Amino acid sequence: MSFTFISLFYLGLSLGQEMEVYNERLSKPHLQALTTPVVAPGGDVTLQCSLPPQSYPQKVTFFLQKLQNTELLQSKTGEWTKTDFLLFFLRPQDTGKYHCMYQEITGSYRVSEPSETLTLWVTEALPKPFLTATSSQLVVSGTNVTLFCWGPIRGVGFALYKEGEESFVGIRESTQDGDEFLLTHVNINHTGNYSCRYDVGLDSNVTTTPSDLLELTLLSQQDISFQHISKTKVSRYIWITLRHLVILFFLFLFLAFLCNHHT
Structure with a gap:
């Protein structure tokens, strides 16, 4: 069963239910994959949408939607704190970001904020990651x-x-x-x-x-001591080299001054 959010409101009106639209939306639910968000083509996955923490069972309608898709994928109504959406025979084009929402079906008919997005990967292989020491x-x-x-x-x-x-x-x-x-x-x-x-x-x-x-x-401690000594020797060598370069530079200036004065 597929609806747009606008059609959901019109459906309520057609049933003779007076709805009040509030600017304040309900707290966002949580969306997760029950196993793994990575599945091979042709495989299945279960996405679970849950009400915010510490929510009590209430009669609501849950909706599952893929981003950049104006139509809802699935909807379920019941007195729950969470529900499962089963996606079958997935294709590579089903890869993308998904979120879920819920709506009160009594009273104000408010709709919740969308959940944080969950990325679903439908692929035969994943690229290699990278491992480094911090x-x-x-x-x-x-x-x-x-x-x-x-x-x-x-x-x-x-x-x-x-x-x-x-x-x-x-x-x-x-x-x-x-x-x-x-x-x-x-x-x-x-x-x-x-x-x-x-x-x-x-x-x-x-x-x-x-x-x-x-x-x-x-x-080992010997390696650490050797590294310390090596670093010390390198630092001393650099310092001596710089000192000699400075002396040669001033000597060059002095000789240039004498040549210029003699001329």
């Missing part, structure tokens, strides 16, 4: 290091893997910019090659490509 890949024993995984696909979580281990190191839910994986009290067991990939679930038919490997190396 500070350095060279880590001092006993300290913490944060690995940051990010990519062009929004709204999908990430899983972190270590080369040579069968299971993942950790899974993070989706964020706007990417996901951070914190490794605490790093020791020799943390060294090795790491990669990350999008987390679409074990039962998904969507292919996920891992990121390029990032090697985590542990620094």
Whole structure:
């Protein structure tokens, strides 16, 4: 059943229900994918629209809509706090941003603000993300290091893997910019090659490509001391070189002055 928002109001009028239009809209609901927002072509997905937190069951009509589409995809009426919208046999062109709304069916017939958008991806494969260390890949024993995984696909979580281990190191839910994986009290067991990939679930038919490997190396106290000495030597060499250049510059000016005075 498909309506535009304007047709919904006219439908209420045709049933002889007097409606009052208020400028103040109801609080926005929440839209989420019950499994993953990434699905292979021909697959199905369930999107759940929920009333704002701490809402009690009330008789409302929920609407699901795709952005840049004037018609509603589905609508459901009942005395609920949430409802599920099932989308079947999805095609690549179904990829896009979706939101949901709800409307009171008694009293003022107010319509809610739209929910935050949820991006649905209908694809056979996701591109590889990127994995970086927020500070350095060279880590001092006993300290913490944060690995940051990010990519062009929004709204999908990430899983972190270590080369040579069968299971993942950790899974993070989706964020706007990417996901951070914190490794605490790093020791020799943390060294090795790491990669990350999008987390679409074990039962998904969507292919996920891992990121390029990032090697985590542990620094010993001898390495730290050597680096400190090396940096000190380099700084001293630079200082001596600059001092000599300054002396040569003033010597050149003095010789130029003598030549000019003699002339």
